[in-house]
Amino acid sequence: MSTIITNVAVVTMNETREVIQHGFAAWKGGEITAVGTMDMLEALIAEERDDEMDDETGESFRLIDGKGGILMPGMVNLHAHMGMIPFRGLGDDCRDRLRVFLLPMEQRAMDAELVYLSTKYAAAEMLLAGVTTVFDMYYFEAEAARAMDEMGIRGIAGETIMEEEACDFKDPYEALSYGESLMKKYQGHTRISACVAPHGTTTCSAGLLKAAWKLDDAFGAPFSLHTAEMDYEMDYFRETSEQTPAGYLDSLGVLGEHTLAAHCIQMTEADLRLFAKRRASVAHCIGSNTKAAKGVAPVSRMRELGIFVGLGTDGPASGNTLDLFTQMKLFANFHKNETRNRSAFPARQVVEMATIGGAKALHMEQKIGSIEVGKRADLVLVETRSANMFPIYDPYSALVYSAGPSNVDMVFVEGTCVVKAGKLAEKSVEVLRGELAGKMAKTAFAEEVLFSL
Ligand SMILES: [Zn+2]
Known part of the structure; x- marks a missing residue:
């Protein structure tokens, strides 16, 4: 009918x-x-x-x-960590939230059920805000994929891999094969697909980045990672090599059409040209980047060079909201200010980035956007x-x-x-919230929060 x-x-x-x-x-x-x-x-x-x-x-x-x-x-959220709802609002306004605060808490308190319930809640929040497609990257992604499927959202479940011990796998190569089985499981699914998503340019070894690239490439899946975002990342490259993060990825052969690099704040002109040449895409997270005082990515130059750029919210612990209306407004305001040009990025271009731009960055423009x-x-x-x-x-x-x-x-x-x-058709936010809050109270998470406060 x-x-x-x-x-x-x-x-x-x-x-x-x-x-x-x-x-x-x-x-x-x-x-x-x-x-x-x-x-x-x-x-x-x-x-x-x-x-x-x-x-x-x-x-x-x-x-x-x-x-x-x-x-x-439907809007396309190019970069999110849906399992992180329990961390929303924690560590706001502190200097090094990630290393001092989030990673240790994740290690001790995050488990499969918490990811499942958090992802369901995050999917509800996004659907209610008009986001219909999301690229998620987190741990226990089989649970995230199941949650997204149940909620009816379109999603890509990116299993995060990194060199150091993660909350789901001690050995990143185990995470890699877990990701592979997830990719196989969702092949041919109408709405859900999977990939392996390396954490970042300095948190994975060269060998791990190459292995992840090979796997994603074999499945035609996005190869997505945090890039040119953190000060410690940029310091590392300055101190250990002549390369930039973008140049490093290229030297490993992992910068290409299926690369979806999140953030890309600290990019040189040569980096941008390299991205354009390799047809790599960018997930631009203006809310998360500016809240963390990391700067504003050079999006006007990216667009001049023809790089596909879409919008991402980042995790709820970074940007606090998961909707793209907020990102669209922040995007327009920050980039107009940055270029000192009131007519820069007219509203049509901003809507483009939230819809067809995101679809192109994921190579899904034949289907959505x-x-x-x-x-x-x-x-x-x-x-x-x-x-x-x-x-x-x-x-x-x-x-x-x-x-x-x-x-x-x-x-x-x-x-x-x-x-x-304006309400979920088949689910209830109250029920989803109750389930998530109940789980948070039962896990090591509650102790961690009390302890850290
Ligand atoms: Zn992120």
């Missing part, structure tokens, strides 16, 4: 970035079948009436009145009845500068409604 959402401004994000001011979109199963103006709707409905009837409803199609809202493609016939039906209806959404002269501007997660009315992933009237 087809579903048709009517009476919406369709922000298609197609090649010409067409906006259909008074339009509709239709889909059947998980695939978009028609997009057009409201005056084309009659003909479509007549066609649909001849179609097979649904046994239960006696209808051959379902109509949803979009009530003048904005229909946009725009509202076009033949693509998967990952759609977000943003309502325009709330106080903050009036008046609207330009839907792009409304999405970037006015809208927030509370304006997300409906969300569809692979054609299935996962958010309805």
Whole structure:
């Protein structure tokens, strides 16, 4: 049975970035079948009436009145650590949160069930904010993949590997083979896939980076890692070699089309040119980077060079929120300031990065990132009845500068409604929160928090 959402401004994000001011979109199963103006709707409905009837409803199609809202493609969060919800708000405003605080706590308190429950909660938070695809990288990723699948989000589960002992594996090569079995398990799955994701340029040996690259390459999966982000990382390269992180990755043969480098704040012109030459992509996390006072990545130059750049939230312990509305606003503000140019990065370009830009960075642009016939039906209806959404002269501007997660009315992933009237369609945030809080109270995590406070 087809579903048709009517009476919406369709922000298609197609090649010409067409906006259909008074339009509709239709889909059947998980695939978009028609997009057009409201005056084309009659003909479509007549066609649909001849179609097979649904046994239960006696209808051959379902109509949803979009009530003048904005229909946009589902947003793509290119970099997240969904298992880290329990750490949100901890260690904020302290100097070295990662090494002094997070890594030791992760070691002692993180386990498979906590990752599972945290990932479910994070998926709920993202879906409610219109994020329909997420690249996750954390530990116990079989649990994360299971959680994402149950929540109905589209996701890539990146099993993090690093040289030192992690909370799930002592030996990184065990983590590598765990990742491989995950990749095999989800091959051919409609929404979920997997990869191995090295932690960073200095937390993995050259051999480990190469082994991860080889595995991801064999599966056509993204090879994603933190790059040119941390001061200790840059110091390490300055002190031990003549290379930059980007140059180092290239010298190992692990910088290529499937590389998705997170952050890339401290990049030289030569690094940027190398990224462009190798067609590597960047997950830009403006909220996390600026909160941690790490600087602003040179995104205007990246775009000039044709590097694919999308937006990421980073983990909830880094940027605190998992929605891309926040990232879009921060992105516009910081980059306009950085370039001292009010007209830099117009709203359309910012929406691009949150949708089709993210899809391109993942090489998934044939499937997602725009509202076009033949693509998967990952759609977000943003309502325009709330106080903050009036008046609207330009839907792009409304999405970037006015809208927030509370304006997300409906969300569809692979054609299935996962958010309805601003609430999860099949799950309850209260229940998910209760389960996660219950687990947090029972684990070593609670003791760690009490101890550290
Ligand atoms: Zn990260």
